[in-house]
Amino acid sequence: MLTAILVFTLLALVLGALLGYAGQAFRVEGDPLADKIDALLPQTQCGQCGYPGCRPYAEAIAEGRADINRCPPGGEATIKALADLLGVEPKPLDAEVGEEKPKRVAWIDEQLCIGCTLCIQACPVDAIVGAPKLMHTVIVEECTGCELCVAPCPVDCIHMVPLKIELDHWRWPNPEQRREIAEGASSVHVPSKPLEQHV
């Protein structure tokens, strides 16, 4: 009886010490779940979700403070990815935060720009170049389309323009949608006018 108690006490002590040591030695810095969530967000840092950037939103989701459907730039694909990661049901985008829009980038009307640098200060990814009293311009490749530069401009010279489709980035249409088009118009493939000119 006494031996049993002794053995178990000893075991409890040793295992407890082991667990305690492991807890210290293998401690994970930061929140790994928030990291994973952050990696799925589009990193536009636009703040449309109501949090000051993607990371704070990721942390809020990880802590259960925020829902997964508050990211308009990520849209349906991001919601689906988050739902997969967190093991919850995907839901439609929260109408309160806005709607999913096609990808756009900021464009500065350089004729109107007065060089106030306000947009440069607003851009979360340093995608605007310029200097005080000198014209500013947007580095298209770096622009995330967050629209944060639009409001601060005192002369309203920043516009959001749809991203130009480059040949290398062109995508085949989804045959599902094609079918819908085909149902509307019977001949999608028939070459248009230029072909007939040479007949």
Place this chain on the structure above:
Amino acid sequence: MSERILHRFPGGLHPAQHKAESNGTPIRQARLQGLLVLPLKQHIGNPAQPVVAVGERVRRHQLLGRADGFVSAPIHAPTSGTIVAIEERPVAHPSGLSAPCIVLEPDGLDEAMQAFDPWPDFRAIAPILLRERVREAGVVGLGGAVFPSAVKLAGRPGIPIHTVVLNGAECEPYITCDDRLMRERAGEVLCGGQILMHMVGASKCLVGVEDNKPEAIAALHAAASELDDPRIEIVAIPTVYPSGAEKQLIYVLTGERISREMRATERGFLGHNVATAAAVYRAVVLGEPLTRRIVTLTGSGMQHKGNWEVPLGMLACDLIAQAGGYTPDVARLILGGPMMGFALCSDEVPLTKAANCLLALAAHDVPVDPLPLPCIRCGRCAESCPVELQPQQLLWDAKAGDFERAEKQDSLFECIECGICAVVCPSHIPLVQYFRYAKTEIWQREREKNKAAQAKERFEARNARLEREKREREEMLASRRAQLAAQKAEGETASAAVDEKQKAIQAALERVKARKAALQASAEDTPSTTTVAEAKEYDND
């Protein structure tokens, strides 16, 4: 004849050939007509960088755009003339989009320059120089993939190439440009094969030709006996679509199955199209860059069918007009074959290094696109898939948007887009279109992911910078404050020193006063003689 045992790859199809319509007449030279529009990107990789300016006069074979990076190819002028524009023009692409092009207005003189030294005795030239030549001449895979040949020739370090496979299968229906090339220029093709063997140190050259081209096979045999090179072997292979796909052809010829993750060069095979071999011959032996190619004009919508050697950049409509135009009931124009080609939105697009065939179909030949019915899981697509994929499973993935599963589990990127699955499907499901869609969708997501990572990096860098600037400002303020405080303290000690001095002065003054007072007191006690004497003096005046 060899005793080579041929192998049969899984799946495949026997589509109607339609070869006889265009392979009966010799290759004709296209007459220069109108502007030449040369897209900067006629190959896989980075677009060429223009090295000419608008208004510049160029001669035939002159460099117009240099290769930009390792996986890229230069472009050269197909004739002499003036550069009239460097701008975006519509190009032959399923999207109908435009791409940057150099526009050349021919002057009709066709004045040539010698671009490179001809090397008729290529065996005396180091392989590395030959590779450089192939690169500088802008030679790319002319079978349709347009992959820069020099990149393929560079191979994999440590893996020697033992066999050069020349691909003359031309398995797609309708297309006959390689057939005519092999019939008329078999010598060029085989000499190109010899150059390729010399370049990579291969000991064997297999020329695979489908047995529906007996004239081409005969011409190749004749040329081979003339060359008398025992390393070259002409092999007639059964006509099965897609025997012209690289891995399928290697399997048919040698029985070597190249696994999905591997490239042929990693297993010691170098595959090149016969037209590419001929282009290599011209680049090395004649010193000519690639500025022309053979294009098949065929189909029920074309008045006159046949093969034409065209200068690159010639507009499809110009060539078709020269060849006699369309029939009145033309309904669709396809670039490439009926299996892997795509419908053009317009025929005012330039013919590039990739353009092997212009197929015009009359209305009665255009396959009707019946509405797809649900998949009945008959498994025909899986049976006929030459890569042994499960197209029906990939279809579910693509429809459900489960691209990760399509890519990782169902090997979407092994799909060679041969189109057999869509042809055999009894429910008329356009399977291959789903796969193309899924592939481009995956690439798009990849790009978005990279962009997000980049944005995150920049955002964090910006935050770090703002933080640093704030810290620096604070540090500066703190140091300023410390400096002020130090100055103040110094001031105080200084004033203390002043006090001491003042005190000392004060004390000294006190002492002087005291002494003066003492002196005065003593003077009052004994009336001074001086004063009296002085008074006397004044009186005297």
